[in-house]
Amino acid sequence: MPLFTSTYINKVDKKGRVSVPASFRATIPSEDQSVAVFPSLVSKAIEGFDCSYLEHISERLNNYEMLITPIQKQEPAAKILSKSITISIDADGRIVLPQDFIKHAGITDRALFVGLGRTFQIWGPEEYDCAMAQGGGT
Amino acid sequence: MPLFTSTYINKVDKKGRVSVPASFRATIPSEDQSVAVFPSLVSKAIEGFDCSYLEHISERLNNYEMLITPIQKQEPAAKILSKSITISIDADGRIVLPQDFIKHAGITDRALFVGLGRTFQIWGPEEYDCAMAQGGGT
DNA sequence: TACAGTACCATGTTATTCCATAAGTATGCA
DNA sequence: TGCATACTTATGGAATAACATGGTACTGTA
Numbered sequence: 001m002p003l004f005t006s007t008y009i010n011k012v013d014k015k016g017r018v019s020v021p022a023s024f025r026a027t028i029p030s031e032d033q034s035v036a037v038f039p040s041l042v043s044k045a046i047e048g049f050d051c052s053y054l055e056h057i058s059e060r061l062n063n064y065e066m067l068i069t070p071i072q073k074q075e076p077a078a079k080i081l082s083k084s085i086t087i088s089i090d091a092d093g094r095i096v097l098p099q100d101f102i103k104h105a106g107i108t109d110r111a112l113f114v115g116l117g118r119t120f121q122i123w124g125p126e127e128y129d130c131a132m133a134q135g136g137g138t
Numbered sequence: 139m140p141l142f143t144s145t146y147i148n149k150v151d152k153k154g155r156v157s158v159p160a161s162f163r164a165t166i167p168s169e170d171q172s173v174a175v176f177p178s179l180v181s182k183a184i185e186g187f188d189c190s191y192l193e194h195i196s197e198r199l200n201n202y203e204m205l206i207t208p209i210q211k212q213e214p215a216a217k218i219l220s221k222s223i224t225i226s227i228d229a230d231g232r233i234v235l236p237q238d239f240i241k242h243a244g245i246t247d248r249a250l251f252v253g254l255g256r257t258f259q260i261w262g263p264e265e266y267d268c269a270m271a272q273g274g275g276t
Numbered sequence: 277t278a279c280a281g282t283a284c285c286a287t288g289t290t291a292t293t294c295c296a297t298a299a300g301t302a303t304g305c306a
Numbered sequence: 307t308g309c310a311t312a313c314t315t316a317t318g319g320a321a322t323a324a325c326a327t328g329g330t331a332c333t334g335t336a
Contacts, residue, residue, distance in 0.1 A: 005192070005220070006220070011327065019326050043209055049201075057205075077202075091283075092327085114220045116201065116204060116216055117196035119205070155317090
């Protein structure tokens with residue numbers, strides 16, 4: 001079951017250190033205990049996935065086309081790649097989120113991990129509730 | 139293909155532990171003795187199915203589209219994934235239901251398993267009778 | 277030397293595994 | 307057909323392992 005599912009809330013310390021939910025770690029190949037993340041283009045959240053998914057995003061780009069296309073007209077995939085970083089998961093199962101990512105998501109002391117199958121998101125709990133209340137409810 | 143059928147009532151202990159009906163276990167592939175469950179989006183019940191069905195739901199999502207679509211506009215499949223957990227069935231044929239799932243279904247000390255073919259539901263017996271009385275009965 | 281980043285260790289809590297028992301069901305034999 | 311035996315199933319409790327989290331020590335860098 002290589003899917004990210006469920007939601008978890010973990011604490012974030014002053015240095016931006018936070019535990020990755022154990023079930024998320026289980027879906028990441030044990031060889032490269034690391035994840036790729038970038039600030040969402042459309043939400044106050046951090047998007048995340050395992051690193052192999054980066055290649056999947058890259059395949060959407062025709063890199064030659066990019067050479068002759070103004071940056072304003074380039075695909076979202078280009079923007080995603082330019083904003084993504086890979087973070088390694090330490091021996092205790094934690095990652096350190098960059099301060100600007102934390103700021104983008106409005107995270108203070110707690111992080112909400114949302115599993116979405118092949119990808120996941122990291123939210124500030126309050127921001128997530130707020131976003132879901134604005135039409136996310138079914 | 140084996141199907142979930144019939145209904146069973148089993149006891150739930152203080153920790154949320156409950157036996158999965160033997161006939162349900164028989165319909166789950168013996169390799170991964172586990173089930174996926176989530177709080178129903180439309181009922182006071184817990185929805186359940188074998189894990190391969192979770193992948194089926196995941197395939198409904200285009201995760202790349204998700205990266206450029208606000209969460210408020212995402213389809214129900216995203217919500218299901220974000221609420222689903224996979225629970226392994228222990229050596230004694232039991233699972234542990236999370237407290238918030240139990241609360242959602244109004245379960246106290248007994249759980250009603252309802253077979254629905256490819257999927258099943260877990261209800262509090264009283265809530266089920268009540269729901270069936272309100273026009274659900276066929 | 278001060279700082280940021282990283283690795284290491286320690287602890288309380290929660291979840292999982294193991295063992296034991298009882299009840300019910302099917303099986304075999306006289 | 308009646309009775310005894312062996313299984314499966316459901317359930318309760320206790321031992322064990324995993325997880326999340328806070329803190330400290332080490333590393334390199336400005």
